[in-house]
Amino acid sequence: MSASLPIRCIVLVVALTVLTHDLCAQWQRVPLPGRYNDGYYLDVNFLPEDPRFGWACSMEGYVVRTTDGGRTWLGSAIDEVFFEHVQFLNRFEGYCSGSNGIYKSTNGGVTWFDVTPRRFYQFPDKGWGCHFLNENEGFWFVGGCGSNIQSFYRTTDGGRSWNVFLAFENNTGLTDGVVDENGEGYAVSSGALWQTLARGQTMRLIMRTPG
Secondary structure (H helix, E strand, O other): OOOHHHHHHHHHHHHHHHHHHHHHHOOOOOOOOHHHHHOOEEEEEEOOOOOOOEEEEEOOOEEEEEOOOOOOOEEEEOOOOOEEEEEEOOOOOEEEEEOOEEEEEOOOOOOOEEOOOHHHHHOOOOEEEEEEOOOOOEEEEEOOOOOOOEEEEEEOOOOOOOEEEEEOOOOOOOOEEEEOOOOOEEEEEOOEEEEEOOOOOOOEEEEEOOO
16 A cells, blocks of 8 residues: 555646646747737637637737637727726627726727717826626726725716716725626725625725725
8 A cells, every 4th residue: 555655646746747738738829910919918808609709908008809719810009098908798899998098899899989988088097997788888997096086987878978976985096897787796996895786876885905
């Protein structure tokens, strides 16, 4: 029995090594075209129902897209825009958001147009993630990292118009959030957790992290 234990250990180590090697071998770097290859990318989104279609966005305002599962990519760019989050609802309609605003595409990411709420330009702060339930209803979270104002934007017409709920918590900001079909949702900021039970029409601070 004592002699068989090291053999089992050796077999286990070999099996784990092979498994790890196989998993690592599944990843490979795919070059992006032109200037897009030098982007600093912060988010990626593939359609669950058809993973041939995917998008990634960068802090330089780049949005790259693939229609063949990542083997090849094309790109578009919006100058002087910092993109932090991208989400597509289908092959054609999607949203990209970041510190400068929120943009929409209706042709799969080939071109983009600005759907940023007017109030954001009147009282600018740092925008971050967005979350859409469908092509029309979605949310955009604005407040940066250390702001004293948290702006929870909501649209029900695909970004043509927005309502906003404001909160005023010191040194917490606002970054990302999600809302489900039943209207319950959560958002996070620096050291704080927010909750809605009303589809983002109102939000409340439910927890602060210690320290």
